[in-house]
Amino acid sequence: MRLIYDTFLFSILSTIIYFIFKISTKKINKTLWKTELTKLSFVFYISVLIFIILIYNTVKTDYLLYNFIPLKSILDYLKNINLNVSLKNLLGNIIIFFPLGFYFKFGFKIIPVRSLLYYSLIIPTVFESIQFVFYLLNIGMRTVDIDDVILNGLGIICGYYLSKITLEKWISSYNTNRSQRGET
Numbered sequence: 782m783r784l785i786y787d788t789f790l791f792s793i794l795s796t797i798i799y800f801i802f803k804i805s806t807k808k809i810n811k812t813l814w815k816t817e818l819t820k821l822s823f824v825f826y827i828s829v830l831i832f833i834i835l836i837y838n839t840v841k842t843d844y845l846l847y848n849f850i851p852l853k854s855i856l857d858y859l860k861n862i863n864l865n866v867s868l869k870n871l872l873g874n875i876i877i878f879f880p881l882g883f884y885f886k887f888g889f890k891i892i893p894v895r896s897l898l899y900y901s902l903i904i905p906t907v908f909e910s911i912q913f914v915f916y917l918l919n920i921g922m923r924t925v926d927i928d929d930v931i932l933n934g935l936g937i938i939c940g941y942y943l944s945k946i947t948l949e950k951w952i953s954s955y956n957t958n959r960s961q962r963g964e965t
Contacts, residue, residue: 836921854929882936885940886940
C-alpha cells in the first residue's frame with residue numbers, strides 16, 4: 782500500500798510541475814486538448830516509471846547485485862518453485878514498460894519498426910545504467926540485470942503492437958458501423 786501512495790504522490794507532484802510549466806510558458810494548445818492530455822498522462826507515466834525503478838525501495842549495500850549474462854535470470858525464474866516471485870519479476874518487468882509502447886503508437890508520431898527496436902533497447906539500458914551509477918555514487922542499490930533490459934524492451938514492443946492491433950480493430954469496427962448506417 783505504501784508503494785501506491787508514494788508513487789501516486791511523486792507522480793502527481795511531477796505532473797503538477799509539468800502543468801505549471803506549460804501554463805507559465807503559455808504553450809498549452811487549447812484546440813488540441815487530446816494532445817495536451819496525452820502529454821500530461823505521459824509525464825505522469827514517466828514519473829511513475831522513474832519512481833518505481835530508480836527511487837522506491839533502494840537500499841545501500843557494499844556490493845553490487847548484477848547479471849550481465851542474457852537470459853540467466855529469466856531461466857532462473859522459470860525454474861523457481863516460488864511462482865509468485867517468478868511472475869512478479871518476469872511479468873512486472875514487461876508490464877511496467879507496456880504503456881511506453883502505447884505512447885510510441887498514439888502519443889508520439891508513429892515510429893518505424895527499426896526505431897521501435899532501437900528505443901526498446903536504449904530506454905531500458907538507460908534505466909539499468911542509471912541504477913549502476915546510483916550504486917557507484919552510493920545513492921541506492923537496485924539489481925543491474927541485462928534480463929531486465931530484455932523484458933522491459935519486450936514490454937515496449939508488446940505495448941506498441943497491442944495498441945496497433947487495437948487501433949486497427951477499432952477503425953475497422955467504426956467503418957463497418959458507418960457503412961451499415963449508410964454513412965460515407
